[in-house]
Amino acid sequence: MKRGQLIGIAIAGGAGLLAFILMRSIVNEPSAPKQVAVQVDxxxxxxxxxxxxxxxxxxxxxxxxxxxxxxxxxxxxxxxxxxxxxxxxxxxxxxxxxxxxxxxxxxxxxxxxxxxxxxxILPSGMRAISTKIKEETAAGRLILPNDRVDVILTRRERSPTGQDEAVSDTLFQNVRVLAIGQSIGTKEGTKLSEGNASTATLELNPRQAELLARANSTGEISLALRSVVDGDLKGKGPTAAMNDQRGSTVRVLRYGVPSRAYGVN
Structure with a gap:
């Protein structure tokens, strides 16, 4: 067989092999995924x-x-x-x-x-009651609506020696602040309460509201801001001071004599 014929046969064989490979790749190519539209009511x-x-x-x-x-x-x-x-x-x-x-x-x-x-926005059975505040009795006016505070009463009492002295009692713990002045919410970016606000409105039950009204007439009310970590985790709302440890009432021993119990749920 002549050399030219051999070269022609080789070229034809290579072309056939290449065509076979191309056809095989086309046949084995995965088909495009079908999208099925599902009608949702x-x-x-x-x-x-x-x-x-x-x-x-x-x-x-x-x-x-x-x-x-x-x-x-x-x-x-x-x-x-x-x-x-x-x-x-x-x-x-x-x-x-x-x-x-x-x-x-x-x-x-x-x-x-x-x-x-x-x-x-008041939960069923709860009451909104306001108390006077100022910078030194309300955490430097940094208390905002929906913060939680402890309510402290400071009053003057006469000691057994006849001298007047200041006495402080924690009336309630974990009380929600409903409003500061006329503001019941905070706008985006607001980090301070109303600068001229002179009242704080608190969420208490009826008995606690009575006690706070009485305390407002007997002394000065201070609000101690609580950490957000110490919020109302158990959903119990405002409680008497030391309620979890000593039952439902608070008695402060003064000169060996128990004082009036202020906080009851």
Missing amino acids: ATEVLVARHDIPLGQVTKATDFRWQTWPKEAVTPSFITEGSGGGMKVVEGAIARAPLLEGEPVTSQKLIKPGQGGVLAA
């Missing part, structure tokens, strides 16, 4: 367009409609098909903070004429 739910703080008067622009699976919609949600729509929330007052994207419920908003905001 959904509805439009009203959600907060941005963070809404406690006590803010809301506008229609504070909310938007968001597609939501129907199976996840609860009766408290405001849906596009429900009566009222945006009119339900326009001009309302936030009785609890709302986060961006959070569904709006009627329980978190109150319309003017349905009661004050402070009354709306």
Whole structure:
């Protein structure tokens, strides 16, 4: 066989082999994944367009409609098909903070004429009562709404020697501050309370509110700010001083004689 014929056969064989490899790679190439559209039964739910703080008067622009699976919609949600729509929330007052994207419920908003905001945020059975404060009796005016404090009464008493002396008792522990002055919430970036605020409104039960009213007339009330770590972890609300260790009352021994018990739940 001539040399030219051998070269031609070799070239043809190489081309055939290359064609075989290319065809095999095409055949074995994985097919593109198929996308299957699943129809989800959904509805439009009203959600907060941005963070809404406690006590803010809301506008229609504070909310938007968001597609939501129907199976996840609860009766408290405001849906596009429900009566009222945006009119339900326009001009309302936030009785609890709302986060961006959070569904709006009627329980978190109150319309003017349905009661004050402070009354709306008070838990059942609790009372709001105010006490005078100043810089030296309120942690340098660094106490803000929703902080927790201990309530201390300082008064003058006559000692057995006939001399007047100052006596302090802790009346209640772990008391929630509802408002400082006229402010019931803090705006973003606010780190100080109202500079001219002269009152603090506290959350107490009825008996404790009576005791605080009496204490306001007998001496000076001071508020000791508690760490956020020492908050209301057990959900018990305000308690008498040393309540966890000594039962439901507090008695301070003075000159060997127990004093009046102030804090009872």
